[in-house]
Amino acid sequence: MVWGKVIGALAGYLFLRIPGAIIGALIGHWFDRGMAQDFTRKGGFGQFLFGADKAVDDANFLYTLFAVMGHLAKAKGRVTKQDIEQTTMLMDRLRLAGDARSEAQDAFREGKQAGFPLEKTVKDFRDAFYGNRDVLQLFMEQLMAMALNDGVLEKSEHEVLVTVGKSLGFTRFQIDQWLMMQKAAFRFHQRQHQHQHEGQRQKTTSADELEDAYQILGVKAQQSDAEIKKAYRKLMARHHPDKLASKGLPEEVMKEAQERARDIQAAYDTIKNKRGMR
Known part of the structure; x- marks a missing residue:
């Protein structure tokens, strides 16, 4: 945690220039240290974390x-x-x-x-x-x-x-769009799991499964190969562990994003195979 040092140094510089910046940074350091200790003393989440x-x-x-x-x-x-x-x-x-x-x-x-x-x-x-x-x-x-753990989204949950x-x-539009993608991912994942459980190798892709694959990527069947590839790359980049690590997410939480990335990859592979994309 460094924001106490940064703010303290800036505030000190405004009043006393270089000497003030040094004093402000020291005060900020004590503040940061105290905040970190508060979370460390909690024992639970504090001990689980990574520094x-x-x-x-x-x-x-x-x-x-x-x-x-x-x-x-x-x-x-x-x-x-x-x-x-x-x-x-x-x-x-x-x-x-x-x-x-x-x-x-x-x-x-x-x-x-x-x-x-x-x-x-x-x-x-x-x-x-x-x-x-x-x-x-x-x-x-x-x-x-x-919300979708039972396959149904109730009005109160929405x-x-x-x-x-x-x-x-x-925006509400963004939320509903992501919900549509998540619902499609839920159905797609259920089908994949069913095929694995039954020991089946699916040789053909059903129309419903293909439609779900498009929805997972947030695209439509009539869009070009280039547009679909662009949407796929954007989604994969958003869920890349290196990028998420730079945003301050807990390491274990990033593994949840990788679950989503696997669904995105499987959906893209389904579309790519169906369309003969390279």
């Missing part, structure tokens, strides 16, 4: 993710078995154990409570990541996966997703 400099961002992402997931699950009126399983699986994939897992569970329960300040929590999260759209879109993808999306700075 003091990333502690605040990592803990913020994980807390907000599980709290909003709890709120989204409760929006239907009751938390279902699928909601619990989806949340537990995510904790497993993130390798949350001990205190870190307890804090994630506490965040989920907090999000379920009546009066949970959804918009404020989400806006604070957006500000913590300086409105970085790649990080915020990945956050939305995680919530959409939660309303929560729209509220969260708008609080993050996205």
